[in-house]
Amino acid sequence: MANVDGSWNTVAKTPMGDQAAVLTVSSNGDSFTGTFSGAMGNTEVKDGKVDGDRLTFAIDITVPMPMTLTGDVTVDGDSMNGTVTAGAFGAFPLTGTRA
Template sequence: MAQVDGDWDCITKSPLGEQKSVFTVRSNGDTFTGQQAGAMGSLDVIDGKVDGNKLTWKMEMKVPMPMTLDCQATVDGDTLTGTVGAGAFGSFPLTGTRKG
């Protein structure tokens, strides 16, 4: 199992510009909990799953409009890459580096 746990400095490239956040991952077997906290507030991880070095999860966004985000990422050492799916708005690239 890859070491996915940690605090990640992330950037999501959205239509509103680059959204910086800290993504917290705490795994427990094949599931994980955590949150993504940034300037627009924090969102809790919902239905977080771990498959080797791959993470999938959902988040319920409230601002600027309510919507469920479908997220996935792959951890490679101290690097995280993935996408944030925002329904009809498409998917946005997510990148992150593990905090020291």
């Protein structure tokens, strides 16, 4: 299993521009808890799942409008790459480096 725990400096490439946030991950077996904190606010990770080096999760945001985002990233050492999906708005690239 990959070492996924810690704080990650992430950037999502969205139509509103690059959105930076810190994702914290605390794994426990095949699940994880954490927070997602950035300019758009702070929120708890929901449904955090760990599958080897892959993380999937959901976060509820209120800015710019209330919606649930879903993330799917793969950790490779001190970097992560994947996508964040914003419902009908589609999926956007999400990258991160270990803080």
